[in-house]
Amino acid sequence: MPLEDDECRPSIFADDNAFWIIGDNMKEVVKKAQVMMTQLEHWATSADLEFSPDKTQAMMISNRRIETPEKLTMCGKEVQYVTNARFLGYTVNNKMTGKQHVEQTKNSCIRRMNLLRMISGANWGPKPEFLLEFYTKYIRAKLEYASIISASDCQSTLSKLDTVQNSALRIAYGARKSTPIGFMLSESGLEDLQTRRNMHILKYTSKVWLADKNHPVKSLIVKPGLVYANNQTKKRKNYYVLEKAEELMKNQGMRLNFSEMLSVCNPRRPPPWEVDKLVCETNFEERKAIVPAFLAMKAEKYHGYLEIYTDGPPSFKQNSWQSIKQQSTSFQHRYGCNAFLICTDSKSVVSALKNIHAKNITREVLITCETISKLIDEGSSVVLHWIPGHRGIEGNEAADQEAKDALANGTSVEEFAPTVINNIRSAMQQMRVARAQHIQDVTGNMFALKKTKLQPTKIYSKLSREQIRIIFRLRSGHAGYGVFKARMFGEDGNCSICSVPETREHLLLRCPAHEQQRLEVKRYCRTRNIHLTVETMLGECENIEDSVEMCKLTCSYVSKIKSVI
CATH class of the missing domain: 3.30.420 (Nucleotidyltransferase; domain 5)
Known part of the structure; x- marks a missing residue:
């Protein structure tokens, strides 16, 4: 294709082609674009091909006020000017922000979420691990598409995608809408999307760092990054991907020297x-x-x-x-x-x-x-x-x-990889550990605080759908007992029989009206030498077999007292 002009930068992938021209004068830019489109028409005719003018779009990208540009034509038809264009699955707007892409991605993923709702209910459906795997493979993969490009978007825009993951977690475990997000992440073992985006940025940075010296990314991204690094007086809210990686590394007490990036590359494959x-x-x-x-x-x-x-x-x-x-x-x-x-x-x-x-x-x-x-x-x-x-x-x-x-x-022992790559790997590990600890500390839930790392809770895989819903809500503290109803809905929080605050501990262990229903649980605890507490009743026993059996007995107890959890 005739895209060899120094002022024209092409992007070609299969049948999706684009080119852009950078300049200070809009009329000159439009004039050059028309010349390039004419050359493309001649090339297509000589190659027995044909471009579709109906699918061709033009967009003026600038932070200034854009006046009405001159017309562009292709194959005798006028090319439409747009403010948003979709290229290789990413929506770009004329202000170079990712708001439109985030909104479109969120709406698409919400439609996919309906499949989760169709195959699961409060008391029926597959186990949480299947639903979460469906979410990670089919929905989260779309949420994270082009996450490297989205690194320059503001946090308030990217946080709109978090609501999709939160909804998926509530569907998987049958949780209430008021359930803390940190507790759901702790129980499922999933990382929040912001942490995963940061991981993707650092992984991509290490990949670019080890790329060949002639890799196009090093010339298109690294060199602009060096210009920015030398101009510390320049202030802006958005960051390019490598600048974002530099900020993440700085937060971990490390630094990236972009001047070394052009001298590091992977060893060649031998012939x-x-x-x-x-x-x-x-x-x-x-x-x-x-x-x-x-x-x-x-x-x-x-x-x-x-x-x-x-x-x-x-x-x-x-x-x-x-x-x-x-x-x-x-x-x-x-x-x-x-x-x-x-x-x-x-x-x-x-x-x-x-x-x-x-x-x-x-x-x-x-x-x-x-x-x-x-x-x-x-x-x-x-x-x-x-x-x-x-x-x-x-x-x-x-x-x-x-x-x-x-x-x-x-x-x-000295590592094969350059020191900067080992530093990136170390920073990624530190970020994961720190984020998992932050989630547990912010949640303040006694079950989340007992975990040493972010991993899924195993007891749910051996329970029925109804039992999962009951145990999860009781563990989260957002279940239908008196204190929770008083805090969330302003209802009377006292026990209808004892006239004392109906807490989770009172409902499960203290209420004398339900002593008869607790006999089976106490009998099992005496047989297995288990100390009867709220934690053990909700699956925190020494081995997984006792934990699962205690959860089943707790669910049976809740159904006997006819408490709405």
């Missing part, structure tokens, strides 16, 4: 003729007499090779291979040795090196392959061989013991 040089063996037969078999194999196939033993993946570090290279040079000069047999008990590492062109190959494997190839190019013969672990092979046992001693002494 096929270099891969053929690597000798990786994984077909060593396991036998009872493993030591004699190993000695026979060395004598037959690798006589004269220098043996080097490693302890699985942690030993494949760049410094380790550099030391091997130095040792090979010294042994070559001292003993005339240039053949090495590297033995490891990690079959996955050897298999990865054999399949170096697999799609999911890691950075560590590429660096390892590159370093071994350098040894081979220098005239050395290198064989990487898998051996079964813990079978009495002297060198393998010694390597295993040294690795254990290093871990016990706190010896650090």
Whole structure:
């Protein structure tokens, strides 16, 4: 396509094409756009193609007051000017804000939420884990589409998407509308959308950081980011994705140096003729007499090779291979040795090196392959061989013991990834832990505070739909007993029999009118040596079996006293 003009920047993906022109004078911009559209018409005619002028749209993007622009034509028809345009699933407006995209995404997801309501009810339907998986795969995936671009939107706009997730959690557990969001997140083990958006930004930043030097993102995003970093007097509310990543890292006490981004890239994949040089063996037969078999194999196939033993993946570090290279040079000069047999008990590492062109190959494997190839190019013969672990092979046992001693002494090992990537990973972990702790602290619920990390509560998977609704509402504290009704609806909060405040503890343990109905629960607690409390009645026992049985007895008790939960 004839989009080689320096002033015209194209974006082409299959049959969705766009180009934009940047300038200070609107008339000049429209004139250049018309010239480009005419060139595209001629190219399409020569290629026996045809553009659709009815689907073609033009948009003027500016913070200034936009006057009525001149007409644009394509194939003899006038091109319509719009204020909102949808490209590759993202809606862009002429002020470069994401309000329209957020509104459209929210409305679309609300329609999808109707499917959740259709397959579940208060007392019937699938378990919460199925409903939450349906939500994450079918609804949340749409909520998070283009979340990297949405990083520049204000928080008040993005928070509109949170209501969709909150509704899904209420449907999954049968919760009341007043249930705290933090408690629902704690029980389900899901992260809030803002935390996930921040995680996506940091993941994308690390991906761009390791991209090739000629990657278009580094020229289109990194360089503008450097200009902004050098102009600290510039103030604005919105941030580009890398500027947002810089802000997130700064909150964790770390910094990003964008000037280093252009000098860091992933190691290249070796060509096929270099891969053929690597000798990786994984077909060593396991036998009872493993030591004699190993000695026979060395004598037959690798006589004269220098043996080097490693302890699985942690030993494949760049410094380790550099030391091997130095040792090979010294042994070559001292003993005339240039053949090495590297033995490891990690079959996955050897298999990865054999399949170096697999799609999911890691950075560590590429660096390892590159370093071994350098040894081979220098005239050395290198064989990487898998051996079964813990079978009495002297060198393998010694390597295993040294690795254990290093871990016990706190010896650090240099990572393959650059320091900035390790810092990003560390920041992501810190953010997850801090956010989970914040959710639990803000909720203030005794069941949420007992959790050490954000994970789903297991008892719900073994309960019926009606039992899930009762237990969840009682655990959240938003159930139909007197104190809750008084707080939410202004009704009388006293027990109709005892004339004391009807709290959750009073309803489950203290009310004398229901003593007969509690006998079955007390009998089970005596049998299993369980201390009867509100926590144990709602599933906080030492093992999952007792927790589930106590929840079932609690639901049976609630149905007997005919309390509306």
